[in-house]
Amino acid sequence: MFEVPWSDYSDPLWQGLLHTVEYTVLGFCGAAVLGLVLALMRLSHLRMVRFPSALYTEVFKNIPLLAIIFITYFGLTSVGLKMGALEAGALSLVVFYAAYLSEIFRSALAGVHDGQRESAHALGMSRLGTLTHVIFPQALRLALPGTNTFLVDLLKSTSLLVTISAAELMTQAQLITSDTFRALEVYVVIAAVYFALCYPLSQALLWLERKVRAGAALTPGRRRRLRKARVMLASETTS
Amino acid sequence: MKLTKAGSGPEKPADAVPADPVPATAADPAGRPSTEPPEGPAVVRISGLSKSFDGRLVLDDIDLEIRAGEIVSLLGSSGGGKSTLLRCVNLLERPDRATIELAGEPVFSGDRAVYRDLAELRQRVGMVFQRFHLFPHLTAIENVVLAQMKAAKVSEDQALETAVQLLRRVGVDHRALAFPEQMSGGEQQRVAIARALALRPAVLLFDEPTSALDPESTREVLRVIRGLAEYGMTMAIVTHEVPFAREISDRIAFLDGGRIIEQGTPEEVLDDPQEARTQAFLASYEGSGR
Ligand SMILES: Nc1ncnc2c1ncn2[C@@H]1O[C@H](COP(=O)(O)OP(=O)(O)OP(=O)(O)O)[C@@H](O)[C@H]1O
Ligand SMILES: [Mg+2]
Numbered sequence: 001m002f003e004v005p006w007s008d009y010s011d012p013l014w015q016g017l018l019h020t021v022e023y024t025v026l027g028f029c030g031a032a033v034l035g036l037v038l039a040l041m042r043l044s045h046l047r048m049v050r051f052p053s054a055l056y057t058e059v060f061k062n063i064p065l066l067a068i069i070f071i072t073y074f075g076l077t078s079v080g081l082k083m084g085a086l087e088a089g090a091l092s093l094v095v096f097y098a099a100y101l102s103e104i105f106r107s108a109l110a111g112v113h114d115g116q117r118e119s120a121h122a123l124g125m126s127r128l129g130t131l132t133h134v135i136f137p138q139a140l141r142l143a144l145p146g147t148n149t150f151l152v153d154l155l156k157s158t159s160l161l162v163t164i165s166a167a168e169l170m171t172q173a174q175l176i177t178s179d180t181f182r183a184l185e186v187y188v189v190i191a192a193v194y195f196a197l198c199y200p201l202s203q204a205l206l207w208l209e210r211k212v213r214a215g216a217a218l219t220p221g222r223r224r225r226l227r228k229a230r231v232m233l234a235s236e237t238t239s
Numbered sequence: 240m241k242l243t244k245a246g247s248g249p250e251k252p253a254d255a256v257p258a259d260p261v262p263a264t265a266a267d268p269a270g271r272p273s274t275e276p277p278e279g280p281a282v283v284r285i286s287g288l289s290k291s292f293d294g295r296l297v298l299d300d301i302d303l304e305i306r307a308g309e310i311v312s313l314l315g316s317s318g319g320g321k322s323t324l325l326r327c328v329n330l331l332e333r334p335d336r337a338t339i340e341l342a343g344e345p346v347f348s349g350d351r352a353v354y355r356d357l358a359e360l361r362q363r364v365g366m367v368f369q370r371f372h373l374f375p376h377l378t379a380i381e382n383v384v385l386a387q388m389k390a391a392k393v394s395e396d397q398a399l400e401t402a403v404q405l406l407r408r409v410g411v412d413h414r415a416l417a418f419p420e421q422m423s424g425g426e427q428q429r430v431a432i433a434r435a436l437a438l439r440p441a442v443l444l445f446d447e448p449t450s451a452l453d454p455e456s457t458r459e460v461l462r463v464i465r466g467l468a469e470y471g472m473t474m475a476i477v478t479h480e481v482p483f484a485r486e487i488s489d490r491i492a493f494l495d496g497g498r499i500i501e502q503g504t505p506e507e508v509l510d511d512p513q514e515a516r517t518q519a520f521l522a523s524y525e526g527s528g529r
Contacts, residue, residue, distance in 0.1 A: 119372035119431075122329055123386035123438060124362035133389055137376045215376055215418050222381075225395060226416070229380045232403050233415055 004180050006189070009172075016172030017193065022086075023158040023168055027093030028151055034094060035101030042106045053102070060099035066160055068092045073164045085166040089158075097154050101147065108143035109135065141212055148205035152198050159194070169193060279307030280343065282442045282473045283328055283364075288337035290323055297323050298334070299497040305442060305475055310468055312484040313477045314508075315494035316520055321477040324494065325444045328475075329364040330357065342441055358390055365435030369447040371427045373419040379430045380406060380415040383437050391438055398437070405433035409463045425456025429463055436467075443467070445476040481524045485509050493517045 006013075041053035060068070073088035083091070112135050120130040162170035173190040177183050217223045283305040290298040298320045305311050313321045326332040328339065330352060339347035341363060346354040354360045373382050383402035387393040393401070406412040409429040411422075419427050428448060435443060448464070449457040461483055467474065468487055478484050484491055485505040492502040495516045501508055512518045 113372070115368065115370060115372040116374065118331060119366075119368060120374075120386070122331060122361055122364075122366040123434070124358040124360075124390035125386055126358055126390070129389045133385060134374055138374075141376065215378070225381065225384070225399070226378070228396070229378075229399055229403075229415065232399055233380075233412065 002185060004176065004182050004185050004189075009176050012172045012175065013169075013193075015167065016169040017197075019166065019168040019171075020155070020158050020197070023089055023093060023161060023166070024151075024155045026090040027097060027154055027158070030090065030094035031097035031101050031154070032147075034098035035105055038098060038102035039105035039109060042102065043109055057099045057102050060096055061103075065092065065096045065157055066163065068096050069160060069164060085161070085164045089161045089164060089166045089168075093154060093157065097150060100150055104143050104146040104150070105139070108139040108141075108146075111142045112138045144205075144209045144212060148202065148209065151205065152202050155198055155201065156194065279309070281305065281340070282307050282309075282342055283475070284338075284340040285328070286338045288324070288327060288334050288339070290320075290327060290332065290334045290337075297497050298327070301337075301497075301499055303492065303499065305473060307441075307473055308471045309489045310474045310476065310487055312488040312491045312505075313475065313494055314479075314481070314484060314491060314520070316516075319494040320497045321494050322446050325366070325446050325475065325477060328442075328444060329361050329366060330354075331366075362386075362391055362438040363441045365438060365440030365443040367428070367431050367435055367443065367445045367448050369450050371419070371424070371431045371451075373427055373431055373434070375419050378416050378418055379411060379422065379426075382419070382430055383434045386434065387437050401437050402433070405436050406430070408436075408466070409433050410459070423456055424452045425459040428452065428456070428460045432460075432463055432467075442473040442475065445474065445478070447477050447479065449478070449480060479524075481509065481521070493520070495520075 038053045038056060041049050042057075044050050069089065069092040072083065072092050073085065076083065076088075116134050116138065117130055120134045121127075125134070158166075158168050159170040161168055162174060165171050169190055173186050177186045180186065211218065217226050281304045283303070285301060285303045288298055288301040288303075289296065301324060303311070303324070313324065315321050323332055327334050327337065328341075330347065333352070334347060334350075336350050337347050338345070338349075341360060344354075346352065346360055373379075374385065377385065380399070380402045383405060384395075384398045387398035387401060388395060403412060403415065406415050409432055411426050411429045411433070414422055414426055414430075417426075419430070422430070428451075432443075432448075445464070449460050452460060457480070461480070464474070464476070465487060476484070476488075488505050490502060491505050491508040492499045493508060493512075493514070493516075494500070495514075501512060501514045501517050508517065509521065512521060
């Protein structure tokens with residue numbers, strides 16, 4: 001079955017892999033930031049702030065990613081806004097996935113009990129301090145499962161960028177196929193590469209989810225604090 | 240503080256009671272006769288406080304003063320405005336009109352807040368909630384450390400030191416590295432008390448601190464509050480534990496329909512209530528120490 005001289009194609013494959021990872025990282029980071037901004041806007045008490053965010057979310061949740069890709073890459077060109085495949089591809093992923101992530105973030109933020117904000121305020125913590133040290137860490141716990149699902153989904157969706165020849169894995173597969181005429185072998189191999197990316201990623205994210213849920217100290221500052229606490233508690237009880 | 244040693248129960252009160260002397264800030268003149276009400280300066284002075292929700296008057300022209308070292312219990316039927324009154328003191332709730340002074344400093348006047356620094360003000364007013372509201376993503380000791388570091392800007396070492404001392408003082412130092420969900424209600428509430436104490440508040444406000452607890456946990460928490468009383472801590476306590484209120488309070492205020500309809504020493508209010516509403520309320524607490 002294996003008749004494609006894969007060693008000749010290691011370079012394009014490697015390039016494709018790097019590009020897939022690049023789109024995933026850019027797309028996810030952008031979507032997470034935009035999604036968070038949208039989620040915070042949704043929780044504002046001002047209608048003027050809430051409304052645009054809700055509108056955005058509803059619009060982009062209800063149109064296909066492929067349509068967004070075509071609009072940004074082909075459509076905007078026709079009105080003089082020329083973008084390369086990288087910019088258009090990453091932008092499409094950002095605007096599309098931000099809509100979904102904003103929903104997840106919003107419900108996670110709303111899921112943190114109101115008493116948490118109150119007790120932090122009663123202790124004299126600022127609004128920003130309360131958000132960063134009390135609300136966000138708890139919202140993170142609630143948001144991780146859904147966020148992780150969408151991260152893997154986003155990675156797989158980068159394959160749609162084949163339609164704008166974005167040089168990622170799927171595009172490379174298409175090129176290799178047109179070179180060798182061995183579609184089955186090539187696409188099975190490429191599918192295996194996607195699996196090899198996605199499976200460890202989702203397992204790692206599950207591990208992270210469990211760690212965060214168990215309250216594990218993931219930052220160096222917190223580790224140090226807990227280490228000091230252990231030492232103090234031990235020495236105080238013996239004294 | 241009218242508590243006597245005998246009141247603190249046979250179980251080792253040393254758990255909750257610090258050996259060190261009362262600090263000057265607690266303003267509890269040592270050796271003050273236990274029957275006399277404290278004559279210290281007012282820590283909290285509220286006058287003419289009114290508050291409404293959606294046009295419905297919930298607090299109606301309240302006057303209340305809490306002096307240094309004094310323990311005031313607020314009793315009253317559900318919906319009488321007890322929680323709202325406490326929440327107005329640290330401005331978690333904004334009064335419609337009021338004059339509020341904390342340790343002589345005006346923080347609210349007319350219909351405007353006039354504090355210099357809200358965060359600093361709130362550090363001076365500790366609050367303990369019925370449902371604890373510990374931070375579930377942090378261990379007990381981190382719960383006590385967080386506001387010290389982020390609000391009071393205390394160094395990490397100092398904050399940890401204070402936390403260990405306070406956790407020991409409320410008797411949960413052996414649970415210092417546990418998460419709230421791993422602790423009993425009584426342990427959680429004691430951590431919450433330590434968390435509030437860590438900021439060295441001038442006054443502690445308790446909103447039904449034992450209402451969500453089983454009898455065993457209730458005893459633990461009440462023992463800690465007694466310990467604080469012996470220490471000379473200034474406190475306002477909303478409670479339904481009438482015998483406890485009688486035992487610990489210098490003064491009891493009875494709130495009904497948004498007004499303080501009666502206040503005085505525990506004996507005056509509990510044994511000889513003048514108002515029909517107070518009588519009815521106390522009658523519903525049969526066998527509760529009357
Ligand atoms: N945020 C709010 N919005 C609207 N109404 C409120 C709010 N908080 C309290 N109230 C109303 O104000 C009144 C007083 O409430 P509060 O919680 O202060 O009473 P309480 O004496 O503490 O009662 P309980 O013993 O049940 O705790 C109640 O009628 C309550 O429904
Ligand atoms: Mg209440």
